[in-house]
Amino acid sequence: MNDLVREALNIVEDLGEVVFIGAVAVMLHTKINRESADLDFAVVQDLTDKFLEEKEYFQFEENGKLVRRTPRGYKVDIYTRDVSRIPLADVIRTAVDIQIGKKGKTLKVASIETLIVAKHRAARFQDADDLRTMARKKFNHIDWELLETLTDSNVEFSTIQQEMNYYRI
Amino acid sequence: MQNQEIRVLDDGQLHKIVESIYNQIDSIIPFAQGFSAKPLYSIKNAKSETASTRTVYRRLHDLNSVGLANFRRGVFEIKRGAILQPAPVLKKLIPSLIALKNGRRFGRYYNELDINFAKKQLPEKFLTTLDYAAWELTKFQTPSDFFIYVNDMDKASEFLKNNKFSEGNSGHVVLLPKIGNFINEVERVYLDCIANDGRSLLDAIALELLYGDYLSVKGQFPIEYVKKVQEDMPKARLVHE
Numbered sequence: 001m002n003d004l005v006r007e008a009l010n011i012v013e014d015l016g017e018v019v020f021i022g023a024v025a026v027m028l029h030t031k032i033n034r035e036s037a038d039l040d041f042a043v044v045q046d047l048t049d050k051f052l053e054e055k056e057y058f059q060f061e062e063n064g065k066l067v068r069r070t071p072r073g074y075k076v077d078i079y080t081r082d083v084s085r086i087p088l089a090d091v092i093r094t095a096v097d098i099q100i101g102k103k104g105k106t107l108k109v110a111s112i113e114t115l116i117v118a119k120h121r122a123a124r125f126q127d128a129d130d131l132r133t134m135a136r137k138k139f140n141h142i143d144w145e146l147l148e149t150l151t152d153s154n155v156e157f158s159t160i161q162q163e164m165n166y167y168r169i
Numbered sequence: 170m171q172n173q174e175i176r177v178l179d180d181g182q183l184h185k186i187v188e189s190i191y192n193q194i195d196s197i198i199p200f201a202q203g204f205s206a207k208p209l210y211s212i213k214n215a216k217s218e219t220a221s222t223r224t225v226y227r228r229l230h231d232l233n234s235v236g237l238a239n240f241r242r243g244v245f246e247i248k249r250g251a252i253l254q255p256a257p258v259l260k261k262l263i264p265s266l267i268a269l270k271n272g273r274r275f276g277r278y279y280n281e282l283d284i285n286f287a288k289k290q291l292p293e294k295f296l297t298t299l300d301y302a303a304w305e306l307t308k309f310q311t312p313s314d315f316f317i318y319v320n321d322m323d324k325a326s327e328f329l330k331n332n333k334f335s336e337g338n339s340g341h342v343v344l345l346p347k348i349g350n351f352i353n354e355v356e357r358v359y360l361d362c363i364a365n366d367g368r369s370l371l372d373a374i375a376l377e378l379l380y381g382d383y384l385s386v387k388g389q390f391p392i393e394y395v396k397k398v399q400e401d402m403p404k405a406r407l408v409h410e
Contacts, residue, residue: 002311032280032341034300034310034368036401063399075400120208125250125394128208129367136339163209166244169338 001101002027004035007074008107009100014055014070017044019095021083021110021118026130028098028109030137033130038075042083042091042110083110084118086150094146112138113147120160128167135167183349187263191256194235197228198259201237201252209244235263236270236364248366254388258363261386264349265357265364271348273322274314275329276340283334284315287342292328295319296351299365302358303372307379309402310372316343316361318351355383363388374398 004024012018020028022040027033052058056071068076083091094111110118116134119127142164151157200220204210212229216222229245232238238247251262277283284301297305300312319325325344326336334340351357355376362373374390375398381387 004311032313034313036310036371036398038401063396065396065400067400123206123208125366125370126368128246131208162211162244166209166242166246169241 004037004039004074005100005107007070007072008039009105010072011039011041011070011076012107014057015043015047015052017108018042019044019092019108019110021079021091021115022077023126023130025109025115026119026133028100028107029112029115030133032137033133038077039070040077040079042079042088044092044108046080047078083114084121085152086114086117090114090150094150111143111146112141113143113150116142116147116160116164117150120156120163131163132167135164139164139168180350183264187260190235190263190267191260194231194237195256197231198252200228201232201247204247204249206249209246212240212243212245215245236266248364250366250370250390251364254363258386258388262360262364265361268318268345268348269361269364271322272316272343272345273326273336274338274340275326275334275336275342275344277329277332277334279339279341281341283341286332287315287317287329290328290332291317291319291325293320293325295325296347296354298345298358298361299369299372303362303369303376306355306358307372307375307402309375309398310368314341314343316345318345318347320347322346353383353385355380356385359384359388360386370394371398375402378402 005028008020008024018041020039020041023033023035024039027035052068057068057076059066059068068078070076079088082088091110091114094114095108096111097106098109099106112134116131119130144161147160148157151160212222212225215225229238229240232247233240236248237252238245251259251266254262275283277286295317297315297317299316300314301316304310304312322344329342330336334342359373359376359380362369362376370390371394373388374395377384377387378398
């Protein structure tokens with residue numbers, strides 16, 4: 001099992017149910033992707049600083065910025081309001097369970113539609129690669145009606161459709 | 170295009186050819202640098218902002234010929250991380266850009282088994298670059314595609330095809346023609362990472378943070394990406410170096 005997936009399972013054990021987003025979520029959907037040793041997740045229930053510290057998810061000042069790490073040293077970004085302007089309620093409502101390994105364990109992961117909209121909006125250097133991976137591996141699984149409900153406008157929706165059609169080839 | 174011309178030449182000859190290729194794109198670099206951060210751009214919008222459709226297509230064609238842009242069906246993508254590099258770095262990227270443009274992908278099972286096979290069975294010597302080379306050096310991002318420079322593309326591709334590999338867009342084994350300079354292997358991997366753009370730019374930043382002393386030329390990267398790499402890098406690696 002991939003180290004990052006193992007760490008995702010540890011996080012669920014430590015903190016309860018969370019919804020994984022970002023590169024690890026793309027990897028869980030597509031089974032291939034490149035990711036660094038950080039995990040992004042949205043929380044189903046509010047996690048207080050006190051609770052996180054009790055669980056040894058401490059914050060450290062690194063390069064002038066507060067960074068929270070798991071007890072095993074992985075950096076985590078915890079989303080409590082929205083993911084690239086997609087309200088947390090929608091991220092959680094549309095999340096899917098993905099089975100890990102053969103022992104019946106599952107992780108809750110943002111839907112492919114949420115990930116596409118979030119990555120389209122973020123538009124960082126690495127997001128084009130993730131969109132391409134999702135287009136090539138999951139194009140036929142995209143629920144376009146659901147995706148449309150996550151966009152701001154018809155223009156944004158048709159732009160995303162155009163992008164995914166371009167990247168799938 | 171120019172890969173036949175600049176395949177392993179002495180430094181003087183390579184410099185001349187790189188200069189001549191750079192001169193062909195020099196005047197259109199500001200056009201390519203002028204786009205805001207987006208995954209793709211529409212030719213219709215590019216036309217209204219800068220020039221006629223015909224001019225836009227000509228510029229994209231020139232950028233495509235050196236692997237800096239791709240376009241089809243009215244939309245295009247630009248290697249933003251590469252195009253934003255200063256001229257001396259961009260010139261150094263040209264052999265990498267052309268090698269990547271001429272890369273050929275192969276797959277059989279389309280998973281790690283293909284990579285293991287290529288690693289163990291390819292009969293000729295090869296040099297690993299991008300994902301796997303960067304992972305070996307930095308342990309920053311897990312690798313996906315196995316990019317290798319081979320001396321004879323035809324021979325290597327024939328070997329893979331004889332072993333039930335197919336050529337296409339989805340394979341994880343990528344053969345690259347040996348173009349340019351390979352004396353400083355760390356620097357070559359670094360330049361390849363910048364030329365490949367996307368997630369590989371994060372590898373380039375990680376390489377620069379860990380192996381800066383090995384690099385004779387350094388790229389320019391937005392500060393937020395450098396900070397992200399510093400934060401995400403396994404701590405032991407940074408302390409170690």
